[in-house]
Amino acid sequence: MKAYRLFAWKTPPRLVEVPVPEPGFGEVLLKVGGNGICQSDLHLMDDWEASPPHLDVQLPMTIGHEIGGWVAVCGPGVTGLETGQPCVVTLAGCGRCRYCAAGWNNYCPHLGKQPGMGLDGGLAEYVLAPAAGIVPLDTLEPWQAAPLTDAGLSAYHAVRRVLPLLAPAATAVVIGIGGLGHLAVMILQAVGAAEIIAVDRSPAALELAGELGADHLVPADADTEAAIRDLARDGGVEVVLDFVGSGDTVGLAARVIRPLGQIVVVGRGPGSFAFRDRALPYGAGLSTTFGGSKLELMDLVALAERGRLRPRISRYPLSRVAAAYERLRRGEVVGRAVIVPEGHDGAGTGGEGEPQ
Ligand SMILES: [Zn+2]
Ligand SMILES: [Zn+2]
Structure with a gap:
């Protein structure tokens, strides 16, 4: 063979x-x-x-x-x-x-x-x-x-970990609309009720996220943080699913998450995120996953x-x-x-x- x-x-x-x-x-x-x-x-x-x-x-x-x-x-x-x-x-x-x-x-x-x-x-x-x-x-x-x-299972597991937070008035950010992220957009709609913001550098990836039902498409650039803040209620989002997992994307997640929100880092990108006092809002969590x-x-x-x-x-x-x-x-x-x-x-x- x-x-x-x-x-x-x-x-x-x-x-x-x-x-x-x-x-x-x-x-x-x-x-x-x-x-x-x-x-x-x-x-x-x-x-x-x-x-x-x-x-x-x-x-x-x-x-x-x-x-x-x-x-x-x-x-x-x-x-x-x-x-x-x-x-x-x-x-x-x-x-x-x-x-x-x-x-x-x-x-x-x-x-x-x-x-x-x-x-x-x-x-x-x-x-x-x-x-x-x-x-x-x-x-x-x-x-x-x-x-x-x-791709599907890693995305589904990440969504399952934050399921109680995906209320109709909540906002979930998906960073990285690739093999995993495009499935996360669909899974968020199938099992949750939150508004979905898709973030990616690639216009084609954002277009796909839009076709699959993401509510907002935000290009990954210098204005991403401000764009997410504008869309989020009370100045922060309940959930970030990070399918890139670089120092930059985890840093972005930490800046847009609200108190009691949850960041799930699925991607294994380069760079680092420095944890210190106030690196995350009070009550917010950051976790990794495997499959x-x-x-x-x-x-x-x-x-x-x-x-x-x-x-x-x-x-x-x-x-x-x-x-x-x-x-x-x-x-x-x-x-x-x-x-x-x-x-x-x-x-x-x-x-x-x-x-x-
Ligand atoms: Zn794999
Ligand atoms: Zn065992």
Whole structure:
């Protein structure tokens, strides 16, 4: 089968021929229906000089961690899944710790290697996944659902953390309308009632946020803070979801948040935010997140299958994966780019890179 593999750090991956793997105990082999590509893949390819110690990534490794597909083979010990079942893949926690017991598999301290992050990932015709990380699909095609597992789930988890604040007279700011942020705009509308301000540098990204129902579009420039202040009631906003996470964007969030508001930093951008007395208004909180839980992914899939959430996707064949990453690197991907192996494309239509 074809697989897009990283052979050495800071060296572009290559599409090569490798054997189809066999599932071990508790694993399933999936026929890949689509794999969304992510900024964190760019960090892995462009910036990493070694594996983070907790992942122990050994090269070569097939990249791709936003996976949808069909069950092809169930390994020993796997029950309750049938061949042909469409599904997506989420992080499998250890299943034994207090985080897992509470349903927070995404914060499991024993998370370890996952497909695309230590284990071979989804930019291939087939991929192995732990059965514990499989979430079945009903009506969505795997390529449509793949972005829900990372971009969608990270956005949904961030929104869930601030849900009680999203009252009709409240204001929520979404910074960064990329793969995650465009889904956050849709999710805020589906599960909350707050007015939505979208902030981005790119006019195309703001246009997309407007199409998806953001109430106000604010360009990221020298006047952003004043523009948000003008729109917010009582001089500050209840919620900021920061999908950039740079020192600049967190600083902006801290200046526009109101007392008792919540800033959720999902992005992992450069720079720093200095905390000191009065760096945040009284009662305001700032938190980070990592992904979302399996239960949240099940809910998100249900939301999408009911037609309340439709990721904006550009599709590329696996043979064009390098070109898709190049467009992501240049900031030219609107919504999410999903890579589909040739011949595995289900009901998709449209040409390469066209939004659908
Ligand atoms: Zn990712
Ligand atoms: Zn655990």
